[in-house]
Amino acid sequence: MSDPFDTRKDRAARWFRSLRDDITAAFEALEDSQSTGPFADRPAGRFEMAETRRQSEDGSDAGGGLMSVMRGGRVFEKVGVNVSTVHGRLGPRAQAAMAARGVPGMAEDPRFWASGISLVAHMQNPHTPAVHMNTRMFWTPHAWWFGGGADLNPCIDYAEDTAHFHSVLAAACDAHDPGYYTRFKSWADEYFFVPHRGRARGVGGIFYDDLNTGDWEADFAFTQSVGRAFLPAFVPVTERRRDTVWDDGDKDRQLVHRGLYAEYNLVYDRGTKFGLETGHDANAVLMSLPPMAKWV
Template sequence: MTEIFDARKAQAAAWFRSLRDDIVAAFEMLEDTQDTGPFADAPAGRFEVSETKRTAEDGSDAGGGLMSVMRGGRVFEKVGVNVSTVYGQLGERAQKAMAARKDLSGMADDPRFWASGISLVAHMQNPQSPAVHMNTRMFWTPHAWWFGGGSDLNPCIEYEEDTAFFHETLKEYCDKHDDAYYPKFKSWADEYFFVPHRGRARGVGGIFYDDLNTGDWDADFAFTQDVGRAFLPAFLGVTNKRRNAVWTEDDKDAQLVHRGLYAEYNLVYDRGTKFGLETGHDANAVLMSLPPLAKWV
């Protein structure tokens, strides 16, 4: 079984890296083709790529990945696309957090873990063009394995047709696997991406899932791959419609206030942020999701 999962781990990690490469190429092409608007004369944005490393408590190597960040582009004010593969032993706090959601009996005796995934957040120059988040991941312990992830749209100026298009695209990819997935994971996203202290959602939703283990690794991995494949058609369909729209200073102000809401959520509630910081991953990579500028009223 160990050999089987070693191969599966390598397969999953390779997929997340391939998806990262496709998204980075698509976003740089978007920059190249932006020839109108206030940033059209600026150099086309390019990703700066750096390696990230995770160090175990004893100082040993515990994995890492690639952090790719573009700042000050024609389309993107800031966008990050990170991939990582980390491993080691789960600390007591992480064990308790996971045990609250699933049966991980035996973890105290054997706390090894392995995790790989991709995480993306894009903050746009044009406030008419919505911010977006996407991630998918695989998690393994000797006691259980599972997949998780999702994608959600975060406009500061909402358009019903954009929300409908984004959701319809996600539903199309979900329905290839199970007709129950989209309504289930949409509801999960509505609950997960809610900001309790503000009494509102951080955006217009999408899908979110975690702890996915149907017992069929190939089927669950295939679904997770399609969640990743759905991202570019869903997001670019909206972005290409809005990136040339005229905007005002009031629109920009609304965008900065909405980014404040996004930052609050990621710092207070997001599981990935908490896990990354608690397990010693590169703090800059973990906090890549934060916007370049934000404001509070």
């Protein structure tokens, strides 16, 4: 008997792929339009794509995805936009993590399916903030949910950039539930905090997980709104800052901030831990790491 969620899984996976296509096209357009600055003489950056595969413990196919990475562009120093759809059986550690999140029955039936998009951009100009975005759907025979969000990570803060980014995300949230933005902004402030440094890794955004209101269509629609909000939240900030003159001190500040970003992703990020523990392509999982970083 077919899984009644098969159609919904397919819809979600196709949506994440279409969002990936929209974002990569928009980022390549930014590269094409960059005609000034120290990197303007370079060829416009283009995404290099590679298929990724996940193998289960017995060596059988367990899905995969598409890794799209642009390096050394005019605007983007490194940006990755990954999509994946994977499935299989969760190991003991992952089962325990699911149980801790209130998912029953994982020991008896540890099957899972997950699909999503994950994006991290590290910029050439230190005045242009790095950014992260992801949205995903997770399914087990016992529960399903959506998660994701976006957060801005400037090394040089501009209040108007932060205000714009948050206002677009707030509008996306308010269209679905007037309480979502306050709730998910607070969650982001807590989640994207680096305890061993005693500070946030950026200026926040929104973050949500385990979203299951009981209405799959409504939760999927909200997740789509979060994905659609990303480009209007981030692209205007990039266009505002990409021609700002910078010096060696600005670049040094950017590299130190990237070190903070790398520490967070390697030590605390749930997605990094889940990807490595479930056998997904390590290069795709670690795509979020910056090309260069510095520690003082």
